[in-house]
Amino acid sequence: MKVKKAILPVAGFGTRLLPASKSIPKEMITVVDRPAIDYVVQEAIEAGIDTIVLVNHPAKQAIENYFDRNAELENLLEKKKKNKILDEIRAIVPDHVTVVAVRQPEPLGLGHAVLCAEKVIGNEPFAVLLPDVLVDSADQNNLAQMIAQFEQNQASQIMVEDVAPERVDQYGIVKLEKQGEENTTNILGLVEKPAVSEAPSTLAVVGRYVFTPEIFNYLKETQADKSGEIQLTDAMAKLLGVQNIQAFTLHGQTYDCGSKIGYLKAILHYATQRNELKDELLEFIKTLN
Ligand code: G1P
Numbered sequence: 001m002k003v004k005k006a007i008l009p010v011a012g013f014g015t016r017l018l019p020a021s022k023s024i025p026k027e028m029i030t031v032v033d034r035p036a037i038d039y040v041v042q043e044a045i046e047a048g049i050d051t052i053v054l055v056n057h058p059a060k061q062a063i064e065n066y067f068d069r070n071a072e073l074e075n076l077l078e079k080k081k082k083n084k085i086l087d088e089i090r091a092i093v094p095d096h097v098t099v100v101a102v103r104q105p106e107p108l109g110l111g112h113a114v115l116c117a118e119k120v121i122g123n124e125p126f127a128v129l130l131p132d133v134l135v136d137s138a139d140q141n142n143l144a145q146m147i148a149q150f151e152q153n154q155a156s157q158i159m160v161e162d163v164a165p166e167r168v169d170q171y172g173i174v175k176l177e178k179q180g181e182e183n184t185t186n187i188l189g190l191v192e193k194p195a196v197s198e199a200p201s202t203l204a205v206v207g208r209y210v211f212t213p214e215i216f217n218y219l220k221e222t223q224a225d226k227s228g229e230i231q232l233t234d235a236m237a238k239l240l241g242v243q244n245i246q247a248f249t250l251h252g253q254t255y256d257c258g259s260k261i262g263y264l265k266a267i268l269h270y271a272t273q274r275n276e277l278k279d280e281l282l283e284f285i286k287t288l289n
Contacts, residue, residue, distance in 0.1 A: 003147045003210055005120070006049040006127040008040065009113035011057035011104040016258050025060040026258060027131045032270050032277070035066060036257040037131045038092065039270075044129055045097055047143035053120045054101040055113045067092065067099040109229025115219040123213050125150060128232075130207030134266050135159075137252030143208055146248045149184050150210045155244040158187065158236070159208035161254060165196050171204035172233040174247055184246045192225070192233035203247065205233065206254050215239055 014026030021029075027037035041052055054063060070089075077086040093099055104116045114128060127143060135142055146157040160174055175189040189200060209232075218235040225231055236245060255269065256262030268285075272278045 001124055002048075003125045003127055003150060004049060005051040005053060005124060006044045006129055007053045007055060007114055007117045007121070008037070008044075008129050008131050009055045009104070009110055010037065010060060010063055010131055011055055011107065011113055013057075013107070014258065017260070017263070025063050027060075028062050028066065029257070029263065031134070031257065031263075031266050032274065035063075036134060036263075036266070037063060038066070039134050040129050040131045041067070041093075041099075043135060043141065043143055044127065045094065046141050047127070047147055049127060049143075050097050051120075052097065052099045053117045054099065055104050055116050056101045057104060064099075064101045107229075108224065109227075109231055111219050111222055111230035111232040111235050114232055115216060115230070118216045121213065121216075125210065125212055128209040128211065132256055132258035133207035134255040134257055134270075135206075135208065135250070135252060136255070136269065137250075140251055142248070142251060143210075145251075146208060146210050149246065149248060153184070153244070153246060154212075155186075155246045156212055156215070156236075156239065157184070157210040157246050157248045159206055159250055160203040160247045161206045161250040162202055163204045165199075165202055168196050168199040168202055168204065169193050171206070172231075172236075173199045173201060174203050174205065175200035176203065176247055184248050187240060187245045187247050190233050190237045190240070192231045206250060208248075212239075212243060214243060 010027050014021035017026045017029065028035040031039065044052060056063060074086060100120060102116050102120060104113045142159060146159060150157050163171065170193060172190055172192050173194055174187050177186040177188050191200065215235055218238040219230065221238065222230050222235045239245060255266035257266050271281050
């Protein structure tokens with residue numbers, strides 16, 4: 001079965017981006033001229049996804065509004081003949097794509113957020129994209145490649161990236177069958193945010209997943225950890241007992257927009273991709289100490 005649906009968990013409070021995230025959902029913070037989440041939704045659409053399921057919190061409706069039509073604004077732009085921006089606004093969600101939202105009633109973690117979308121996904125394979133993480137892979141869409149690997153190997157796919165040892169305690173970390181292997185390879189084990197002394201490797205799970213629907217069964221069995229959260233990593237470790245899960249090595253660069261430094265790097269990176277901004281921005285950076 002083809003992978004056509006994607007879950008984007010967006011209900012988190014974004015404490016790393018306070019005070020801004022007190023009233024602006026962290027996913028709506030602007031990278032050049034678009035909210036960060038727009039980059040992630042466009043990545044999913046480019047990879048062939050046609051149904052985006054936002055798992056949201058009642059206080060974060062700005063995200064749903066961004067992906068909805070705004071007839072008043074469109075009429076105004078039409079009247080003022082601002083056709084270029086009107087086209088851009090209409091293209092945010094192409095006609096063949098549907099964005100739906102479900103609620104996560106309690107902050108019980110990433111695993112619980114994914115489980116909240118089960119009824120919309122049904123018995124189909126699906127992708128999960130964490131909207132904090134922007135993936136820039138230049139001309140190759142990593143998610144599209146993960147979906148192709150999924151369809152070829154019929155095994156769940158997890159994107160991994162090598163991180164500095166001092167950062168392993170911020171990620172799910174994988175143990176691979178063939179360490180150092182470049183492409184897709186089987187995962188032997190997973191652990192959520194280990195201490196560096198206990199980490200099986202420095203290969204971190206960075207926010208792109210393609211799952212068989214069986215993951216839902218294991219999410220239902222997974223107990224909250226000591227932080228009170230149901231971890232997706234723990235359910236993946238259980239799924240591993242019955243199905244292969246493969247690691248897909250990131251090609252390109254990730255930007256963690258949930259952190260201040262990652263967000264600033266993302267702005268600079270994406271701004272310098274834009275011809276109309278690049279030269280002046282680089283000139284300005286040279287003048288900074
Ligand atoms: C979550 C996952 C973790 C993953 C990380 C990627 O953690 O639980 O396994 O490595 O996202 O960003 P969070 O950053 O939500 O604490």
